[in-house]
Amino acid sequence: xxxxxxDDSDFFxxxxxxxxxxxxxxxxxxxxxxxxxxxxxxxxxxxDLGCGFGWHCRYAREQQARSVVGVDLSGNMLERARAMTDDxxxxxxxxxxxxxxxxxxxxxxxxxxxxxxxxxxxxxxCRRIYHCLAPGGAFxxxxxxxxxxxxxxxxxxxxxxxxxxHWPVDGYHQEDSRxxxxxxxxxxxxxxxxxxxxxxxxxxxxxxxxxxxPKPTQEMLETNPDMRDEMRRPIFLMISAVxx
Numbered sequence: 614x615x616x617x618x619x620d621d622s623d624f625f626x627x628x629x630x631x632x633x634x635x636x637x638x639x640x641x642x643x644x645x646x647x648x649x650x651x652x653x654x655x656x657x658x659x660x661d662l663g664c665g666f667g668w669h670c671r672y673a674r675e676q677q678a679r680s681v682v683g684v685d686l687s688g689n690m691l692e693r694a695r696a697m698t699d700d701x702x703x704x705x706x707x708x709x710x711x712x713x714x715x716x717x718x719x720x721x722x723x724x725x726x727x728x729x730x731x732x733x734x735x736x737x738x739c740r741r742i743y744h745c746l747a748p749g750g751a752f753x754x755x756x757x758x759x760x761x762x763x764x765x766x767x768x769x770x771x772x773x774x775x776x777x778x779h780w781p782v783d784g785y786h787q788e789d790s791r792x793x794x795x796x797x798x799x800x801x802x803x804x805x806x807x808x809x810x811x812x813x814x815x816x817x818x819x820x821x822x823x824x825x826x827p828k829p830t831q832e833m834l835e836t837n838p839d840m841r842d843e844m845r846r847p848i849f850l851m852i853s854a855v856x857x
Contacts, residue, residue: 615712616686616800616801619689619690620688623798624796624798625687625689627796627797627798628796629693638668642833642840643755643848643851646827647726647753647825648672650825654676654677655676656679657678658680658719659682659722660681660684660722661724662684663684663685663726664694667697667703671700673722674703679702680704682703682706685707686709691707710725710729711732711734713741715741717745718745718746718747719745721747721749721751722753723750724754725753725755727755729756730802730805733790733803736816736817739814743819743856746856751822751854755849755851756850758847761847761848762791762793762804763783763785763804764782764791765791765794767794780845784804789804791804810852811824819854820855820856821854823853825850825852826849827851829841829843
């Protein structure tokens with residue numbers, strides 16, 4: 614089933630108030646590490662899957678990408694992206710990520726940020742991404758970390774005084790859907806192990822170049838003491854792969 618929670622007015626309003634929605638890439642704690650995993654974008658044809666407000670699309674053009682296509686299922690997301698974009702080199706398409714059908718070798722770089730854990734058939738999508746990438750093309754993705762998605766509660770285990778005792782992990786090898794609570798709404802996410810993410814890419818023909826589990830920078834820890842808890846478990850998994 615293809616979810617479109619972002620066209621629910623209440624959900625979208627809550628999402629629009631998130632720091633990363635207001636402040637863009639620099640307000641996303643994982644951005645610095647994701648940016649370091651991206652290849653050189655100069656003169657590249659870029660595809661952004663789950664483009665949202667178009668932050669990565671605009672960044673690619675700032676890096677002098679030749680052209681950018683942003684794909685998202687949400688009309689609300691794309692309306693906001695178009696309002697924030699004044700660049701004929703960026704084209705937005707309202708389409709489910711699962712339904713992409715681009716020509717062979719149409720892109721040099723594919724980016725997907727925090728979208729693929731909403732996709733049921735990752736294997737089919739990876740094959741389609743491989744098909745539309747030119748030889749030597751890069752696929753860089755981020756998802757919620759499997760340690761984070763294993764339990765649908767996605768929350769700490771608290772002590773009697775409300776202290777965060779530990780982050781519980783259970784059902785890790787049970788790979789299926791989870792009904793999680795996100796922005797005061799029920800959302801379906803798909804839990805996969807780290808091995809499944811990596812092996813799915815390999816089985817689709819990719820070579821994995823790097824893997825990251827980002828943590829707060831020292832500056833973040835110094836300016837926001839609450840970030841210290843983010844050193845106790847990973848939130849994101851990032852993978853950089855190449856079509857050889």
